[in-house]
Amino acid sequence: MDAIILQILNGLDKGSAYALIALGLTLIFGTLGVVNFAHGALFVIGAFCAVTLNRIFSISFATTDPTKVDFLGNPATIKTTYLEHWFGAGPAAWMTDWSVPLAILLAIPIMLLVGVIMERGLIKHFYKRPHADQILVTFGLAIVLQEIIKFFYGANPIQTAPPDVFIGTMDLGIWLGFEANAIAYPYWRMVYFLFSTVIIGGVFAFLQFTTFGMVVRAGMADRETVGLLGIDIDKRFTITFAIAATVAGLAGVMYTPITPPTYDIGVELLVLSFVVVVVGGMGSLPGAVLAGFLLGIVESFASMNEVKNILPGIDQIIVYLMAIIVILVRPRGLMGRKGVMED
Amino acid sequence: MLGLEKKDFTLLLIVTMMVIVAPFVLNPFPEGTAMAQMFNAGYPDLMQRFAIFGILVIGFNILFGLTGYLSFGHAAFLGAGSYAAVWMFKLLGYDIIPAILLSIAVSGLFSLAVGYVSLRRSGIYFSILTLALAQMMFNMAYSVLGNPSSSYNLTNGETGLQVYNSDPQVLLGATDPNFPHLFGLSMRSETHLLVGNWDFTLNAGYYLSGLFLLLAFYISIRIFRSPFGLMLRAVKSNQERLNYTGLNTRPYTLMAFVISGMYAGLAGGLLACMDPLAGAERMHWTASGEIVIMSILGGIGTLIGPILGAGFNEYFKNILSKINDSVLHEWLSFLPDGFEDIMVTLIHPFVGKGWHLTLGLLFMMVIIFLPGGLVEGGQRIGKLFNRKKADAPSDETPAE
Numbered sequence: 108m109d110a111i112i113l114q115i116l117n118g119l120d121k122g123s124a125y126a127l128i129a130l131g132l133t134l135i136f137g138t139l140g141v142v143n144f145a146h147g148a149l150f151v152i153g154a155f156c157a158v159t160l161n162r163i164f165s166i167s168f169a170t171t172d173p174t175k176v177d178f179l180g181n182p183a184t185i186k187t188t189y190l191e192h193w194f195g196a197g198p199a200a201w202m203t204d205w206s207v208p209l210a211i212l213l214a215i216p217i218m219l220l221v222g223v224i225m226e227r228g229l230i231k232h233f234y235k236r237p238h239a240d241q242i243l244v245t246f247g248l249a250i251v252l253q254e255i256i257k258f259f260y261g262a263n264p265i266q267t268a269p270p271d272v273f274i275g276t277m278d279l280g281i282w283l284g285f286e287a288n289a290i291a292y293p294y295w296r297m298v299y300f301l302f303s304t305v306i307i308g309g310v311f312a313f314l315q316f317t318t319f320g321m322v323v324r325a326g327m328a329d330r331e332t333v334g335l336l337g338i339d340i341d342k343r344f345t346i347t348f349a350i351a352a353t354v355a356g357l358a359g360v361m362y363t364p365i366t367p368p369t370y371d372i373g374v375e376l377l378v379l380s381f382v383v384v385v386v387g388g389m390g391s392l393p394g395a396v397l398a399g400f401l402l403g404i405v406e407s408f409a410s411m412n413e414v415k416n417i418l419p420g421i422d423q424i425i426v427y428l429m430a431i432i433v434i435l436v437r438p439r440g441l442m443g444r445k446g447v448m449e450d
Numbered sequence: 451m452l453g454l455e456k457k458d459f460t461l462l463l464i465v466t467m468m469v470i471v472a473p474f475v476l477n478p479f480p481e482g483t484a485m486a487q488m489f490n491a492g493y494p495d496l497m498q499r500f501a502i503f504g505i506l507v508i509g510f511n512i513l514f515g516l517t518g519y520l521s522f523g524h525a526a527f528l529g530a531g532s533y534a535a536v537w538m539f540k541l542l543g544y545d546i547i548p549a550i551l552l553s554i555a556v557s558g559l560f561s562l563a564v565g566y567v568s569l570r571r572s573g574i575y576f577s578i579l580t581l582a583l584a585q586m587m588f589n590m591a592y593s594v595l596g597n598p599s600s601s602y603n604l605t606n607g608e609t610g611l612q613v614y615n616s617d618p619q620v621l622l623g624a625t626d627p628n629f630p631h632l633f634g635l636s637m638r639s640e641t642h643l644l645v646g647n648w649d650f651t652l653n654a655g656y657y658l659s660g661l662f663l664l665l666a667f668y669i670s671i672r673i674f675r676s677p678f679g680l681m682l683r684a685v686k687s688n689q690e691r692l693n694y695t696g697l698n699t700r701p702y703t704l705m706a707f708v709i710s711g712m713y714a715g716l717a718g719g720l721l722a723c724m725d726p727l728a729g730a731e732r733m734h735w736t737a738s739g740e741i742v743i744m745s746i747l748g749g750i751g752t753l754i755g756p757i758l759g760a761g762f763n764e765y766f767k768n769i770l771s772k773i774n775d776s777v778l779h780e781w782l783s784f785l786p787d788g789f790e791d792i793m794v795t796l797i798h799p800f801v802g803k804g805w806h807l808t809l810g811l812l813f814m815m816v817i818i819f820l821p822g823g824l825v826e827g828g829q830r831i832g833k834l835f836n837r838k839k840a841d842a843p844s845d846e847t848p849a850e
Contacts, residue, residue, distance in 0.1 A: 142574045232818070238574050239520040243746060244817045246739055250810030258799050258807070378585045378735060381578045389575070420594030427586035431567055434579065438570060 109289040114407045120296040122403020123303035127358035129383040129395035131351035137327045137390045138344045144245040147373025148252035153359025154368035157210035205270045214360045222352030226345045257370040264367035269295045382430045388443025469660035480647030494653035500761045501659035502720045505666045507744045507756035509713020515751035518686035520577045523584025527557040527711040529733030531718025536611045536728045543622035546723045553719030561711020592730040610729035630723040655724045749825030770805035
């Protein structure tokens with residue numbers, strides 16, 4: 108029993124990442140009808156926002172302290188970060204420690220901006236072009252974005268630590284009435300899961316309970332009629348695109364302590380997110396979230412040693428196998444609507 | 451001739467000439483000069499890649515160009531073909547005929563399976579399904595079937611599959627060369643033609659690939675002009691209408707998918723013949739993306755486009771990755787000093803290790819401004835020059 112709970116928990120954090128990316132992808136599909144192959148790159152941009160903030164915090168200037176000498180007899184140079192200089196030692200240490208959560212504040216405006224620029228600058232011109240062209244141009248954009256990041260940050264993974272409070276594991280076993288250490292779960296993964304539920308809940312609430320969201324949903328259902336009613340639907344869809352980009356970016360920011368980001372991390376996640384979208388059903392937001400968590404959990408079960416002993420390597424392909432089965436049994440996916448992307 | 455119309459036959463002749471003279475034309479600079487270092491492309495490795503990727507993209511074009519189904523998983527068939535060929539080398543010996551036959555057959559089977567599943571949907575769904583299935587094949591090759599300690603190690607994982615001395619190679623004769631060969635002619639054997647300062651390499655492997663390229667090109671012309679090809683075009687222009695006339699299009703699209711998969715298998719087999727090594731990275735979905743890039747660069751749905759696209763991509767990849775800062779300084783030395791440094795700094799991200807960026811940007815530019823690729827570009831330039839002449843109706847309409 109405790110092993111099963113542990114695997115479900117392990118699946119949750121990966122599932123959260125899948126769900127967040129797939130949610131953004133679906134939002135873009137549903138509104139603009141475009142498959143965004145650059146969505147993985149948006150995740151990477153978010154992740155590197157966290158890296159950048161960490162680096163900004165450690166920018167320092169050197170001062171010489173004439174009263175002290177180093178071992179060569181020269182006046183000692185002391186490096187002080189600007190952060191410390193401006194805010195004092197205590198807050199500076201706290202901010203450095205919390206740089207990953209703080210990066211959210213940096214990432215939100217950046218991702219919104221990137222989203223708006225991408226939609227207005229490029230994707231807008233592709234609405235009337237064939238789907239293949241849309242896929243290809245976003246694929247090209249993904250390559251370009253990825254290479255720009257590689258140029259600035261190199262190709263090696265960059266470690267970014269979570270706040271000290273969240274280092275280590277929490278012992279869920281005791282809470283749930285099992286033995287101690289039966290279910291040990293890293294704090295940060297729990298944070299990631301909670302964070303993603305908040306974001307997912309926020310997006311759904313935004314779409315469900317605000318006038319803006321209502322218009323967007325109406326536009327998803329029938330764009331033309333909404334336009335005829337005198338509503339500038341294009342503007343709203345642009346903002347929706349920016350929101351989708353932000354969701355992907357925030358997923359990336361918070362994911363950095365789990366997997367040190369490299370410039371090409373988005374490439375792998377993108378394929379899995381597409382599988383998630385297909386399994387969930389294209390154009391269905393709840394489907395994307397459900398399938399994201401489902402596939403995350405299935406994947407984590409498949410990587411149990413007991414399963415791997417029977418079917419070696421199953422953890423590598425289980426997600427794709429699930430996708431094939433779902434497509435053969437339910438061609439529209441788990442919660443797909445009729446008439447979405449079927450032309 | 452050969453069942454082709456005059457225009458197509460001329461095209462075939464042009465490609466034949468291109469294949470024959472490529473080792474000379476691609477070596478325009480005399481040996482030992484700086485320009486030769488940079489721009490000469492007439493060495494066997496690169497020319498083999500031109501021909502082999504030409505075959506691959508011709509096959510891809512039969513699927514994407516005619517039916518409009520955008521597959522994002524063709525590299526998987528290329529990889530499967532390579533593995534099949536290397537296995538033939540390991541089991542039978544270095545004769546390339548069984549290797550190529552098996553690689554075509556294996557890729558055909560794989561593409562039949564992948565096509566069966568993914569052709570149930572069209573449009574974006576199809577692209578994503580091929581992407582997912584190909585990525586699954588990549589994972590199988592990379593880790594599941596490539597674990598050296600397990601008893602079913604088919605692909606040798608990260609190391610890549612290669613031929614060892616301990617392999618059975620039951621048909622290996624005593625006199626056979628220790629490299630893939632056709633009737634004893636090693637793929638590596640080459641003749642050097644020295645003309646003045648020029649050194650032209652005539653390589654057996656290249657000419658074999660070139661022969662296959664011509665064959666592939668010929669078959670592709672026949673498919674383009676056949677009733678089958680017409681049907682595929684009908685699928686592209688309006689599949690719904692075809693369905694309403696009571697016609698089941700799936701056998702046709704599946705056929706096109708399998709044919710293009712077999713082309714990819716042939717290309718994979720040839721790659722293994724030129725260098726008996728197969729690795730999983732050949733199957734990664736970004737490699738599939740590169741196939742798409744090549745076909746778009748050349749011109750989708752045209753006969754000659756795939757060959758141009760493959761050649762263009764491979765050639766510029768090769769050159770761009772060779773340019774480094776010192777080369778740039780040399781080229782720009784005519785500029786004033788400070789300005790030179792600024793220019794080098796500006797160009798630096800786009801060359802050398804950054805060639806991906808340049809090709810990505812170029813690819814985007816082509817998609818945005820020139821959806822017909824190089825062929826459309828050529829036609830536009832041609833029109834520009836022909837405008838002054840009488841308005842004779844030109845029969846240069848692209849093969850769509």
